[in-house]
Amino acid sequence: MQVQVRLFATLRQGRFKRQSLELPEGDSVADLLKSLDIPKEDVGMLLLNGRDAALEAPLTTEAVVSIFPALGGG
């Protein structure tokens, strides 16, 4: 299935800004992160089709996933 992936800020380093990826049917957001080599601890806001989602959320064809880095400094 085709999934649209949008990465933000530091998560783009060595990767991309936005890209369409081919993933196996039934993959979840966690599987996507693994394929992009993004440790889950680095992920802050995570949106699936514009709504905040958990790592276990299943992906569907043409899903749009937006991944922001975790920020904690002050």
Place this chain on the structure above:
Amino acid sequence: MSSRPVLEPMLTEEQKATLIRTLEPEALDVLTLDRARRMAVEIDIPLKCIEWFALDHGMTVPRYEPNVLALGRSGQQRLLQSSVMIVGLGGLGGYVLEELARAGVGRIICVDRDTFDETNLNRQLLATSSTLGTSKSSQAHERAKEINEAVEVVALTTALAEVAPERWQGVDMAFDCLDNIPHRRALAETCSAKQIPLVHGAVGAWCGQVGVIWPHSSALERLYRNCRDVERTSVLPFTAATAASLMASDGAKVLAGKRNDTELRFLFFDLQENEWHSITFDDDGPDASCKRQA
């Protein structure tokens, strides 16, 4: 739920009567700082209460006039009536304090147990060559009083966990200016238990995120659901100042009654790319989203 905090009354009936007796014969159009200061001593009423009364009776208070044009008299009065707690007085907290004191928030409790060190100098407003080694909360107190003596400032040189429950009495809003996730979680839990909104802000390198977390929402958990803590990262001076200004603005909007919704809306910015993203979380939690998605 209303986004507008219910604030404590500013004056007792006795204070009101004293102010009417003192101010009405003078028929002032403008209450200067000098006159207000003398009056505070003469009639033994706090300066912020005199300023609030002057605004209530149509007088111009020059200090707040540039605010009043945007906030209205009632908005400015609400700020003077408000009580906030700023937790963390580093890169975010120093600027938040600066702006809230200038805006005229009536009572500010400043919480930080640390002292300034050299690694703070790049971004922390209160960190200067001469304040190295001194208490952050004491410097915050001094700075806020220097900016606006009408503001009641309480400095607590302590960790969040050690803030006595009575210190939360009357607090209308808290500002999360902390630098680690476990303490942010603890603050969010406290605010939720006390039913007060929490203004969240976090930064890293060129990026920041800011938003208001309403009581009993799981927004903070959802922001940090994947990580226990983040490694100490770079924070640039303009990133901290930008995030802090957005926090002060978000908080002032709610306190002044200028925001009516209770959406879970976060702004994520990336100053390196000049990108700004507004993200709204569902109110009903991520599980519901996932079920619908499935």
